[in-house]
Amino acid sequence: MVTVVDYGSGNIKAITNIYKLLKIPFFVASKPLELEDAERIILPGVGSFDYCMSKLNNSGLKQVLNRKVMIDKIPVLGICIGLHLMASESEEGILPGLGWIQGNVRKFDELKLVNKPKLPHMGWNSIQVKSASILFKGINNEHGFYFIHSYYIELLNDEDIMTITNYETDFVSGINKSNIYAVQFHPEKSHSNGMKLLQNFSEL
C-alpha cells in the first residue's frame, strides 16, 4: 500500500492514476489519523516553497509525518517541491523546511546559464545514478525523466546523492538517506520510466 499525502498541494491525481493503472493499492491521506497506518508515503508538491510549506503546516499532518519518517523510518518519496520541503530551507521562501535532509534549496544562477532557454529547467533529461538503489531498477537512465523546476537542492553530505543530472552544470536530481527518497523530476509524468520508479517504490 502506498499512501499519498494530500495537504492541499500537488498533482495527487497524476500519481494515483499511475498506481490505478499498475493495479497497486494506494490511499490518499488528508487527516493525521489516516497516516498512522501508512507503510510508504509519497510527498508531492506543486507551486512555490512557502505556498506548499504553509499548506503542510496548516494541514495538521506535519507531526505524524515527522514521526513516521524520522522515528518509524518508513520509506518516503518526495517529488519535486516535495523534495524541497524535506530540506532545512529554501531560497524560494522564508518558512523553514522539514529538515529531514541536510541541505538548502537554491535557485539556478541565471547569470551562469549561458544558453536560452534559461529557467525553468524544463523537459526530458537523463540521469546518472550515483548510489545504486532499488528505486532505479529497470530504468533507462538515458531516456530519463521529465523535469520542470527552477530550484534544486544543495546537499551538505555527498553520500545522500542518489542521482545527478546536467543542466549546463551538474545538480542533484535524486536523494536517498536511509528510508528517505526524493526526486526532482516527475515520475508520474515520465511514461514507462516513471511508472517503473513508482512501482519500485511500492516494493521497497
Added chain:
Amino acid sequence: MLRPRIIPSLLVHKKGLVKTEAFKQSKYIGDPINAVKIFNEKEVDELIVLDIDATKQKRGPDFKLINNIAIECRMPLCYGGGVTTVEEAKKIVELGAEKVAFSASAINNINLLKEVGDVIGLQSVVVVLDYKRKGIFNKLELFTHNGTKSTGVNIFDFIRKLDEIGIGEIVLNSIERDGKMNGYDISTVEKARNIFKGPMTVLGGAGSLDDIKELTNKFKIIGAAAGSLFVFKGKYKAVLINYPSFEDKNFL
C-alpha cells in the same frame, strides 16, 4: 542531457478532435481520449490540448474533458482554452495537468498570470500567442477567438512583458502557417528567442521531421509542436496518429 521537446498539439472542437488550416476548415480527426491513449503508447514528450470553442462560446474550461484526458496522460499535459481565473487554473492542475495555457485572458489582463503563478507556480503558466501579419507594414499582431479577433497588440511587445513576469513558457502559433505543413516561421522564432529567456514552443507549419530538425538545429533546446504532422499520413491527409521513436528523435 536535456533534449528538445517534440509535442503533438490537439485541438478540441465540439468534444471531438479536429485539425484546421489557417484556423479554418476544421477536419474531424477522432476521439480525444483515444488519441491520448495512442500518444501514451508512443511515449510522446508532452501533449498540448487546446479547446478552441471555449473563449468563442464565452465559457470556462470543460473540466470533465480535462479530467478524462489527464487520467490517461502519462506525460506532461498542457491544457488551454477558456481559462480566465486563478481557481480554474488551480483546478486544472489538481486534475493532473502540469501546465495551464492562457491566451485571450492574458492579453486582456496580464496581471492574471502573476496571480495564477502564485498558486500553481510560474513554471506551469503558459501563454499561447496566435499571431499573423497585419497592415501595410506586415506587423505581427496577436489575435484571439480562433484568429478572428484582432487585439492591436504587437507580438514582440507582449513577449517583452511576459519575459519580465517570468512565466514558464510561450507557444508561438503562426495562424498563417497552421495546417500548411511547409515549415515553421523561423524568423519570428528568432526574434522571440532574442527577447524571451524562458522555454519556447513553436507551433504552425511543421510538415516533416526535417522541419523539426531545422528548428532544433538552430535553437537547440526548444519545443517543436505540430498538429497535422502527427495526425495525418500522406498527401491526401488520411488520419493516422504517428510520432517518431526515441531513436528517430535522436537523429534530429
